[in-house]
Amino acid sequence: MGRHSDARNRLIQAAKELTYAQGYNAIGVKDICERAGVNKGSFYHFFPSKRDLLLAVIDAHTEWLRGVLERASDPELAPLDRIRQLFLLVGQFDEQVQDESGLTIGCPFGNLAAELNAQDPVIREKLASVFGAGVAFVEGQLREAAERGDLEVADPRRAAQAIFAYLEGLQLLASTQNSPQLVRLLADGAIRLAELGEDIDPVAGASGPPEARNRPH
Amino acid sequence: MGRHSDARNRLIQAAKELTYAQGYNAIGVKDICERAGVNKGSFYHFFPSKRDLLLAVIDAHTEWLRGVLERASDPELAPLDRIRQLFLLVGQFDEQVQDESGLTIGCPFGNLAAELNAQDPVIREKLASVFGAGVAFVEGQLREAAERGDLEVADPRRAAQAIFAYLEGLQLLASTQNSPQLVRLLADGAIRLAELGEDIDPVAGASGPPEARNRPH
């Protein structure tokens, strides 16, 4: 019973847009309400706190990521090309946002992580689990690629983490240089990282096993 | 003439520590002053605004990076091992901060970039130029490695950007997973990225030149 309203969704949408563009601490509840066309009192009818709205925003963007991963899982593509496709779709997102707003914002997850990891362990862990889903997707493709004999993957999980980190780093660099094409232009690197070998001696420093490149001048 | 004071340096140091740990928007001038043991009036004697102090903090951390790059430029090391050494030194920094504070903070530059790229174009460009210095270092090593015949580098600048992005991404992931070892454990990937080929057709999508991996199921 009682009346209906889409104010909750409007708040999430407004907060999503503002958070993408400006981060979390830089925006206020008032800003979100104004953009959503909702009064401040109503805000606290739907969300106990600003932070709870942020959690909802992260959920919403996680849904977006789920869609991207689904689109990248095209059965017509070879596994390694699905990874490449992930990079291209993400790059497309960056370029689209740039067209609309004139700014390359990078990865909303990554930005929130950089801003809030130290401030709020709950948010950090939530973002970690979203990243985990991304890594798992990549790992799955790597395993499939290995099964097909497309390449040897010594440690799929390790390589998947490397590839996902690379994707995040590319977006950060793209945002800092305000050049959204960067993700697309450097997507190839993901395949190079797929060939990452097993970590034999994790504690050893630069003086690893002797190789050609190890000889000094 | 007039009296001497190291309050300015104490403010920078305090702001550095707080910014590393919490970012920019999350900390207040009051917090900085308390940690530095400086009164608020003195703060505005040395810095016209909080933002100006941030610029000084970035300069200070840039100095730290300069030192790291210098240490990584060990002439005893082969060029590619210098890149590896950069990753190890950065990883060491992360692990040291983790020991001291219990948190992996990631890259201070990267965190500021993620938080402020959209908010303040001057800060963004300053950070972009710092990143540019990092990329230039890597590019230099790649060129030298190519000269020595350690590997073929089709496009050193492109590969250097990829490697630097990877370093940033690793730190972001390490911070989110609160696992400082990540940078060290995945440092090998940097060398894989060094082998990044030239970008033949930047506009083409996933359907690039036919290769073994391109055949669908």
Next chain:
DNA sequence: GGTATTCTATACTGACCGGTCAACTATAAT
């Protein structure tokens, strides 16, 4: 020793913050 200058000290401003509150309206179920 006088004095210009640098630095310190603290009270203060007005704006803004996240969040509260109580009165109110609309509606769905009975």
Next chain:
DNA sequence: ATTATAGTTGACCGGTCAGTATAGAATACC
């Protein structure tokens, strides 16, 4: 039609924000 419920409204709260005002204290230079 009554009533419980869901949603709305805007004023309001204490606290904090970046930044200011205005003193006075310390000191290097003449």
